Amino acid sequence: MAAQNPENRRFHRISFDAPCELHWQDQVWSTEVLDISLKGALVERSEGWSVPLNEPCELVVHLNGHEAAIVMAVELMHVEGHRLGFRCQYIDLESAMHLRRLVELNLGDPNLLERELAHLIE
Numbered sequence: 001m002a003a004q005n006p007e008n009r010r011f012h013r014i015s016f017d018a019p020c021e022l023h024w025q026d027q028v029w030s031t032e033v034l035d036i037s038l039k040g041a042l043v044e045r046s047e048g049w050s051v052p053l054n055e056p057c058e059l060v061v062h063l064n065g066h067e068a069a070i071v072m073a074v075e076l077m078h079v080e081g082h083r084l085g086f087r088c089q090y091i092d093l094e095s096a097m098h099l100r101r102l103v104e105l106n107l108g109d110p111n112l113l114e115r116e117l118a119h120l121i122e
Helices: 093-107 110-120
Strands: 014-024 027-037 040-044 056-063 068-080 083-091
Touching: 014 040, 014 093, 027 093, 040 056, 040 068, 056 083, 068 093, 083 093
Parallel strands: none
Antiparallel strands: 014 027, 014 056, 027 040, 040 083, 056 068, 068 083
């Protein structure tokens, strides 16, 4: 699979190092977020990970030393070595507010944020 040109991306990836948990069926893996966007996340692959592609999972990204969290219903889209790529299927309002603020702070351009939000609701 060819890598997508970063200029063609609708959603900017934000490098973000944070602890997270991946939940699938009755299993939970603790790992780290590598980057995150309004449409998904890339995380470090945990030892013992064996979830097939296109499986629904839940991603819980811990913020502020576990005081807050971004919780997303995600789908596993790709596995690249020690990285797992997830697409967001659903995010609750509180988590969306946390994610929006994170993206806003890292983009530094309100126009870019508004454009990404417009793409999200297309």
